[in-house]
Amino acid sequence: MKKSAFLGTLTVAGLAAGMVSAATLDDVKARGELNCGVSTGLTGFSLPDANGVWSGFDVAICRAVAAAVLGDATKVKFVPTTGQTRFTALASGEVDMLARNSTWTFSRDTDLKLDFVGVNYYDGQGFMVRKDLGVTSAKELEGATICIQTGTTTELNLADWFKTNNLNYTPVAIETNAEGEQQYAAGACDAYTTDASGLASTRASFADPENHIILPEIISKEPLGPAVRHGDNQWADIVRWTLNALIAAEEYGVTSANMEELAANSPNPEVKRLLGAEGDLGVMTGLDKDWAKRAIGVAGNYGEIFAATIGEATPIGLARGLNAQWTQGGLLYAPPFR
Amino acid sequence: MANVADVPKPSFRLSMLLYDTRYRSLTIQIVVFLLVMAGAAWLVDNTIRNLQALGKDFNFSFLGARAGYDISQRLVEYTNDSTHGRALLIGLLNTLLVAFLGCIAATVIGVLVGVLRLSKNWLIARLMTVYVEIFRNIPLLLWILLIYAVFTEAAPAPNAFRVNAETGEAATSMFLDAFAVTNRYTAIPNPVFGLDLGWLNIGLFYVSVDFLLLVAAIVVGFFLNRMALRRATRIQEATGDRPTTWWQSLLLLVGIPVAALIAMGFHFEFPELKGFNFTGGLNVSNSFMALWLALSLYTGAFIAEIVRAGVLAISKGQSEAAFALGLRPARTMNLVILPQALRVIIPPLISQYLNLTKNSSLAIAVGYLDLRGTLGGITLNQTGRELECVLLMMLIYLTISLIISGLMNVYNASVKLKER
Numbered sequence: 001m002k003k004s005a006f007l008g009t010l011t012v013a014g015l016a017a018g019m020v021s022a023a024t025l026d027d028v029k030a031r032g033e034l035n036c037g038v039s040t041g042l043t044g045f046s047l048p049d050a051n052g053v054w055s056g057f058d059v060a061i062c063r064a065v066a067a068a069v070l071g072d073a074t075k076v077k078f079v080p081t082t083g084q085t086r087f088t089a090l091a092s093g094e095v096d097m098l099a100r101n102s103t104w105t106f107s108r109d110t111d112l113k114l115d116f117v118g119v120n121y122y123d124g125q126g127f128m129v130r131k132d133l134g135v136t137s138a139k140e141l142e143g144a145t146i147c148i149q150t151g152t153t154t155e156l157n158l159a160d161w162f163k164t165n166n167l168n169y170t171p172v173a174i175e176t177n178a179e180g181e182q183q184y185a186a187g188a189c190d191a192y193t194t195d196a197s198g199l200a201s202t203r204a205s206f207a208d209p210e211n212h213i214i215l216p217e218i219i220s221k222e223p224l225g226p227a228v229r230h231g232d233n234q235w236a237d238i239v240r241w242t243l244n245a246l247i248a249a250e251e252y253g254v255t256s257a258n259m260e261e262l263a264a265n266s267p268n269p270e271v272k273r274l275l276g277a278e279g280d281l282g283v284m285t286g287l288d289k290d291w292a293k294r295a296i297g298v299a300g301n302y303g304e305i306f307a308a309t310i311g312e313a314t315p316i317g318l319a320r321g322l323n324a325q326w327t328q329g330g331l332l333y334a335p336p337f338r
Numbered sequence: 339m340a341n342v343a344d345v346p347k348p349s350f351r352l353s354m355l356l357y358d359t360r361y362r363s364l365t366i367q368i369v370v371f372l373l374v375m376a377g378a379a380w381l382v383d384n385t386i387r388n389l390q391a392l393g394k395d396f397n398f399s400f401l402g403a404r405a406g407y408d409i410s411q412r413l414v415e416y417t418n419d420s421t422h423g424r425a426l427l428i429g430l431l432n433t434l435l436v437a438f439l440g441c442i443a444a445t446v447i448g449v450l451v452g453v454l455r456l457s458k459n460w461l462i463a464r465l466m467t468v469y470v471e472i473f474r475n476i477p478l479l480l481w482i483l484l485i486y487a488v489f490t491e492a493a494p495a496p497n498a499f500r501v502n503a504e505t506g507e508a509a510t511s512m513f514l515d516a517f518a519v520t521n522r523y524t525a526i527p528n529p530v531f532g533l534d535l536g537w538l539n540i541g542l543f544y545v546s547v548d549f550l551l552l553v554a555a556i557v558v559g560f561f562l563n564r565m566a567l568r569r570a571t572r573i574q575e576a577t578g579d580r581p582t583t584w585w586q587s588l589l590l591l592v593g594i595p596v597a598a599l600i601a602m603g604f605h606f607e608f609p610e611l612k613g614f615n616f617t618g619g620l621n622v623s624n625s626f627m628a629l630w631l632a633l634s635l636y637t638g639a640f641i642a643e644i645v646r647a648g649v650l651a652i653s654k655g656q657s658e659a660a661f662a663l664g665l666r667p668a669r670t671m672n673l674v675i676l677p678q679a680l681r682v683i684i685p686p687l688i689s690q691y692l693n694l695t696k697n698s699s700l701a702i703a704v705g706y707l708d709l710r711g712t713l714g715g716i717t718l719n720q721t722g723r724e725l726e727c728v729l730l731m732m733l734i735y736l737t738i739s740l741i742i743s744g745l746m747n748v749y750n751a752s753v754k755l756k757e758r
Contacts, residue, residue, distance in 0.1 A: 084719050091392065112722040113393055143613040145522055150705070151719035157405045159418035170410045170615070171707035172522070172625075173716075186494040188521050188612045188624070230393065 017151040024096050024228070024235035024285055025069065033075050034071035036062035037095035039178045040080040043201040044310040044318075045101055054078045057309040058099040061120055061226055064295035065097065065242045068287060073298040082176050083151035087112050090229055097239050101195060102151045113230040117240035120225050120302075122331050124218035125154050126196035128203060131211050133190060138217035144145045145170045147180050149191035154194050157220040177202065191215075195222050197310065198316055204315040238285050246335035248274055248299035251325050256300040260295060274337045281337060302332065385725070400721040401426065407716050409707050411623055414543035422717045427542060429712030430734060434710065436630050437738075443634035444694060445687075448641025453671065466642070467552020473639035479700055481636055486628035488702045493521040493624075499611050516608050518616060523623045525609035525616040539654050548602045555598035563590040596747040615627070625706035630699065637694045644686045648679035680753045688746040692739050697736070709734060 017023045028034050030214050038046035038058055046056040054076075063073040079102060080197050081089050089095050091113065092246075101123070102108075104116040120267060127138050127146075135141065150173040162169050174180045180203050184192040192202065197277060228236045249255070252271045254262055263275040272278035275296075276289030283289060299305050306323065310316045324330025355365045389396060400472045401423035408418050415429045416424055434588040455466035473481070498509040506661035512518045516524040572582040608648050609619025634755055699710040707715070709731060719729040 010523060048742075084715060087722060088724060108722075134628075138342065141614075143615055143617070145615060150711075150716055156418075156720070159406055159408045162408075162417060169408075170621075171408045175702070175705070183490065186490045186521060187497075188490045219596065244568065 004096055023190050025238065026070055028096055033077050033095070034062065034066040034069065034076050035079055035095045036065075037079050037081045037086055037098040037100055038061045038062065039091050039100045040082055040178065042101065042177050042198060043205045044314060044316040045197070045201060046078070046099070048078070055309070056122070058101060058226075060299045060305040061099040061243060062097070062141050063298045064246060065239055067294040067298045068134040068242045068245075069238065073292060073294075083149050084175065087114060090114065090227065090314070093229075095114075096228070096235070101198065102227055103195075104225050104227075105153060108227075114227045115230050115236045116225050117228045117236050118243045119184055119223040119226050119331075120243055121197060121223075123195040123197050123222040123224050125157050125193060125220040125222055126199050126218055127191045127193045127215040127218070128184070128199045129191045129215060130187075131213050135191075138191075138215045139165060139167070140190055142167045143169070144190040144289065145188070147174055147183050148170045149174055149177065149190045150193060151179060152194070153220070153222065156258060158193055161219040178192065181205065195224065197316075200318050201310070204317070209315075221228055226281065238287065238334060241285060242292070242295050244334040245274060245337075246248075246302040247293055247325075247332050248337060249292075250303040250332075251277045251295045251327065251334060254296060254301055255304060256297055260297055263293065270337055367669070387547050389725070390671055393646055393724075396726065398726055400717075400723050400726070403721070404482045405717065406720070409712065411626060411707065421554070421711075422721065425717055426713045426730075427711070429707055430710075432706065433695075433701075433708040433710075434699070434738070434758035436626060436706070437498050437552045438696050440633040440637065440694050441691050442697065443630070444637040444639065444641055444690070445640030446689075447634060449645050451638065451642035452645025453649065455642060456489050456649060468640045470642050473636050474643070478632060478697055480701055481627055481632040482703055485632050486624060489519075489624040489628055490521045495520065496611060496615050499616075510724050512609075516606075516619075518609060520616070522615070523621040524627060525621050526607035527608050527617045528603060528618065528620045530607050532605060533601070535602070547650045551602065552595060552598055555595045559590045559592075561595035562594075563587050566590065600610055623706070625704040626702050627700070629701050633694050633697060635692055638699075639721040640690050640693075642686060644690065645684055648681075649675055677753075681755055682712055684746065684750040684753060688743055688750070691746065695742060696735060 036059075038054065038056075041047050042056070042058075044056055046054060046058045059078065062076050062078065063264070066076045067073040079089060079095050081095070081098070086098055086100055086102060087108070090098050097115075098121075098330045101121065102116075103123075104119065108114050109116055113116060127141065129135050129141075146158065146169050148158055148171050155171075158169075158171070171181060174183055177198065180192055180194070183189055184202075185206065192199065194202075196214065199214050203212050203214065204211060206235055226239055228239055248270075249259075252274070254271060254275065260273060262271055263277040266272055266275075266277075269278060275293050276282055276291070280289055282291040284289070300307065303325075306320065307313060310318045312319060320328070320330060322331050324332065326333040345736035355361050386396075398576045402421050404418075404421055404423045405425040406418050407426065409416060409426070409428050411432055412428045413435060414428070451466045452468060454462050455470065457463045457466075475580075494510045496518075499512060499520070501503050501508045512644055516527050531546065533548065535551070538547055538550065563586070566583055568582050570583045607618045609616040609621070612618075613623070649671075656678065660674040663668075665673065667704035698708060699714075701708040702710050702715060705711070711725055713734075714731045718724055721727075
């Protein structure tokens with residue numbers, strides 16, 4: 001690791017992944033801790049509380065993976081990353097996985113040498129404006145000043161969308177969501193644009209959420225999901241199937257409360273396979289039979305996590321929408337556990 | 339008599355490389371050189387291996403790809419259809435702009451404060467001391483953030499300038515109907531040429547022909563003025579009487595450019611609130627203002643100390659002699675002290691200019707898209723070419739610094755003590 005630290009200093013970008021052994025699973029086990037890259041603070045998705053304990057929708061994925069791999073959901077070191085540093089942090093081995101509302105795109109998957117293992121939130125880019133501005137559609141934003149997080153796909157979508165609609169705007173580049181909130185609240189920009197979920201989360205953190213509206217236009221597809229480094233298929237499988245286990249658990253009605261009972265008595269063999277009561281799916285990934293049970297045991301299945309962190313009962317109040325199970329008209333569809 | 343030449347010449351032995359003082363220093367130099375080269379080779383090799391392990395190649399073709407992002411402050415034309423290379427140019431120009439204006443402002447502030455700090459007026463001298471100590475001893479980043487925060491938090495939104503339809507009044511009004519400080523930008527009048535002579539393509543970007551004509555007028559006026567002054571000197575040497583030249587200088591230096599401006603229909607367009615923002619004028623973004631002010635004030639404090647040191651380095655006898663000749667303090671300073679002090683001042687001043695230019699990369703803190711923000715920020719992030727971007731950025735900063743250093747060395751050579 002000394003070597004990689006030296007090189008990292010040289011290249012600033014820390015292109016040291018060569019020194020990071022390909023077997024991330026062994027590294028994590030040896031370390032006894034999962035390094036998980038999260039955002040620098042986005043209410044509902046990843047935010048440390050007053051005691052420094054991280055919680056949120058993205059954080060829950062990290063904890064589920066930690067529980068599956070290490071058997072302890074608290075053995076996670078959360079590494080806050082900005083839109084600019086996240087992929088470098090992953091490529092250099094500083095984090096083992098990213099769960100940081102990052103959009104799955106072609107070039108990130110191929111050119112940036114990342115592997116997106118799935119989608120944990122189907123999102124789209126929207127705009128938030130102050131109500132007293134009297135704007136009801138994004139198409140009325142001619143000449144507006146718009147705050148935008150730099151280094152994101154939203155930056156490119158914004159440019160494309162305004163071009164397509166023949167509108168002018170002034171971009172104000174900001175580094176983190178917190179800075180964006182502050183600039184928007186201070187009136188340094190007319191509109192704030194990011195993923196609609198991020199806007200809902202930002203609005204929820206304002207003192208006067210009722211004075212801000214999210215415009216109806218969704219200008220892009222933003223499938224957000226956890227990502228790992230390219231080239232370590234075993235580790236990618238583990239993260240992918242941990243996410244799938246959470247999604248499948250909701251589909252089959254497995255919750256943190258009833259999973260012990262279902263493991264023993266469920267008539268559905270798929271549930272039993274998922275929970276390790278039948279077959280040895282977990283062993284195929286290099287873990288043990290109970291991995292999925294531990295992952296689900298942390299905060300429940302996908303639906304439970306969603307409801308507890310960003311769902312309609314929370315201040316963020318996001319509806320399931322596209323993120324409902326495929327059986328409910330949504331897009332969540334876990335491949336079979338077989 | 340013994341022949342001295344008979345003493346046998348000691349043959350060269352390997353151990354002499356270590357024990358013979360004639361060879362030892364050479365040996366050490368060669369060994370150190372080899373070690374440094376080996377270290378460099380190892381670093382390069384390691385980088386190549388790591389790039390291979392990551393499956394990444396090393397090439398700069400991304401500079402020709404479509405950038406896809408927008409930049410709010412652009413000195414030359416750029417759209418999101420332009421290439422990453424073009425975005426690099428925009429960033430570079432933004433860096434140079436803030437560095438250039440920063441160097442000028444810092445020099446003005448530094449010279450004023452440095453001289454005033456030596457003033458016999460107790461209050462002024464102390465005030466300048468307070469300024470220098472405050473700005474010198476607080477990190478630059480904090481100044482940038484503070485000034486930015488003052489602009490964004492304390493200034494009114496553009497909306498506040500809107501005239502309320504019912505009361506017929508606006509919450510805030512513009513200064514002289516021409517300037518408006520808002521929490522996003524400072525709107526100032528935009529200088530335009532009424533007579534559009536077109537644009538000239540000079541390879542990288544277009545330059546207004548009007549602007550070129552203006553520059554030409556200034557240069558012509560400058561040279562004509564020098565000719566007039568030379569002629570005056572010739573007459574003075576021939577007859578002992580120097581003809582009055584001030585009106586000629588005024589006419590040539592000011593008259594010609596002004597005439598050119600009038601001929602080209604030069605006027606100002608005033609900013610006007612339209613829609614969300616001011617249009618018509620120039621909107622100087624707060625990020626630029628904050629960066630520029632902070633860089634100028636911070637570096638100005640250092641330059642003030644350099645100027646003070648330079649002035650103090652001139653022996654007291656010089657000013658006493660000037661006073662004895664009947665020169666007033668202001669003239670003593672301008673004619674006797676400062677010209678000599680420049681010799682002491684210039685070399686450290688160069689490094690302050692270099693510092694300011696490099697410090698401008700802190701622009702990222704306030705979202706000013708300079709070279710670090712475009713090439714080292716958005717481009718790096720969107721293309722994932724960390725190594726290429728960072729190396730290129732280092733190369734560019736190095737080049738800028740060397741150019742500044744070279745130019746200042748030329749100037750230094752012209753003011754330094756000439757020994758004949």
